[in-house]
Amino acid sequence: MNDTKNIVIIGGGFAGTTLAQALERRVREPYRVILVSQESYTTFNPMLAEVVGASIFPEQVIAPIRQMIDKTRFIMATVTGIDLEHRIVHGSTLAGPADIPYEHLIFAFGTRANLALVPGMEQHALPLKLVGDAMFIRNRVLQRVAQIELETDPALRRRLGHFIVIGGGFSGVEVAGELADFLKSALRYYPRVSREELQVSILQDGERLLPELPECLGRSAAASMSKRGIAVRLKSRAAKVDGGGVTLNDGEYIDGATVICTIGTRPNPLVAALGLPTQRGKLETEADMRVAGMQNLWAVGDCALIRNAVDGQFAPPTAQFAVAEAEQLARNLSAVILGRDTQPFWHTAKGQMATTGHMKGVAQVYGLRLSGLPAWLLWRAFYLMRMPTLGRKLRIFVEWTWSMFFSTDITHLRFTRTSEADDPAHAVPLTAGAGLRRRIH
Numbered sequence: 001m002n003d004t005k006n007i008v009i010i011g012g013g014f015a016g017t018t019l020a021q022a023l024e025r026r027v028r029e030p031y032r033v034i035l036v037s038q039e040s041y042t043t044f045n046p047m048l049a050e051v052v053g054a055s056i057f058p059e060q061v062i063a064p065i066r067q068m069i070d071k072t073r074f075i076m077a078t079v080t081g082i083d084l085e086h087r088i089v090h091g092s093t094l095a096g097p098a099d100i101p102y103e104h105l106i107f108a109f110g111t112r113a114n115l116a117l118v119p120g121m122e123q124h125a126l127p128l129k130l131v132g133d134a135m136f137i138r139n140r141v142l143q144r145v146a147q148i149e150l151e152t153d154p155a156l157r158r159r160l161g162h163f164i165v166i167g168g169g170f171s172g173v174e175v176a177g178e179l180a181d182f183l184k185s186a187l188r189y190y191p192r193v194s195r196e197e198l199q200v201s202i203l204q205d206g207e208r209l210l211p212e213l214p215e216c217l218g219r220s221a222a223a224s225m226s227k228r229g230i231a232v233r234l235k236s237r238a239a240k241v242d243g244g245g246v247t248l249n250d251g252e253y254i255d256g257a258t259v260i261c262t263i264g265t266r267p268n269p270l271v272a273a274l275g276l277p278t279q280r281g282k283l284e285t286e287a288d289m290r291v292a293g294m295q296n297l298w299a300v301g302d303c304a305l306i307r308n309a310v311d312g313q314f315a316p317p318t319a320q321f322a323v324a325e326a327e328q329l330a331r332n333l334s335a336v337i338l339g340r341d342t343q344p345f346w347h348t349a350k351g352q353m354a355t356t357g358h359m360k361g362v363a364q365v366y367g368l369r370l371s372g373l374p375a376w377l378l379w380r381a382f383y384l385m386r387m388p389t390l391g392r393k394l395r396i397f398v399e400w401t402w403s404m405f406f407s408t409d410i411t412h413l414r415f416t417r418t419s420e421a422d423d424p425a426h427a428v429p430l431t432a433g434a435g436l437r438r439r440i441h
Ligand SMILES: Cc1cc2nc3c(=O)[nH]c(=O)nc-3n(C[C@H](O)[C@H](O)[C@H](O)COP(=O)(O)OP(=O)(O)OC[C@H]3O[C@@H](n4cnc5c(N)ncnc54)[C@H](O)[C@@H]3O)c2cc1C
Pocket: 010, 011, 012, 013, 014, 015, 016, 036, 037, 038, 039, 041, 042, 043, 044, 045, 046, 047, 048, 049, 077, 078, 079, 080, 108, 109, 110, 111, 128, 129, 170, 171, 268, 270, 300, 301, 302, 303, 317, 318, 319, 320, 322, 353, 354, 355
């Protein structure tokens, strides 16, 4: 057992789980793959907006890591430090601190949200990066609509009904589209709220939406969103966020009680702690994804700056590239183990897609452009394929199909436990403008 050589992967996201799956098929004893991640599941980030829009339940955007792997050893731990000299990963587990020795170490720990990008964003805006964020936003949206029902001041009703999304990239477009469709379908359960009182705006500092995708898809997304009443504001950079709305950098103030931020990432704190070469907050890598200047350290996914040999450009931080990098890294690692040459990272994007609302999307696959329902179905098929186990795939497929034909779920789920039920601190939380005693007619 002492001769075992560990290949340790830190991070159980798209990159880490794909790498573990691919290595399992290639690596033989004395090598063993260990996947360390702080959550027991992988989050399908591109589907988080659908949790906000209540099109799907939170359990459906996550997949248990243990069901995705076979021979890999999974350890649920937060990596707190790495001893590069003695090749040991230090982690914090449910059973206490743990040390994991490695022969090869792969960084696949993604990035974090950067709320410091715009003054006031940290205090007043809601980030969308984790499942918890998506559930919180969904609850907040339902609280706002419920509060409008009870308010009498028209200006306050309008402010409560204005949802501002900062960022016109993947996540901004996805969440703004889902939110608009969600509000539209939830409205019939709130007879005292009119359609005109609810508005979704998306602020994008660039000249078009979805800069990660070809220009035609960005235009098509903007057209689809405008048609559904979403205010698409291009060249609009948020300069400040406060409790009542957003100030743009030309001084204009946009009144809106709920601000969702989808911009800005910062490096995982581990990056700085490692003292390894970085550029743009990402780990610098060589052509074969080895960390620059290191022999047995590798990096993939959003935390790494990887040049694509196809066009010489840095690979974009997308799920598709994270998966492609991980598949190639598995080949490179097994080449190193077998004493063969590694290959530079090389990937031609097969296509790009994004959702723009419930049952709507834009896609360009193998040169073919799609929009609306076909693009959305393709997008769903892609993520369904990546879900582990047939049983899980089937369950999600049935539930997705169900939600296509039946009305939206407007449950505002609060996590109140029996011991908290009579505690005033756990009563319905106050939101913007709340607090006055009112007579209900
Ligand atoms: C809201 C949203 C929408 C998106 N939409 C799209 C889209 O439509 N299309 C697209 O292609 N891409 C999209 N993306 C981007 C895509 O999700 C990322 O590019 C992809 O997830 C990167 O994969 P990764 O494995 O590098 O990182 P991640 O998926 O972020 O995984 C990182 C993992 O590392 C773990 N971790 C972090 N720190 C530690 C630590 N200290 N110890 C142990 N484990 C740790 C985390 O728990 C996590 O499991 C979206 C992202 C977001 C947030």
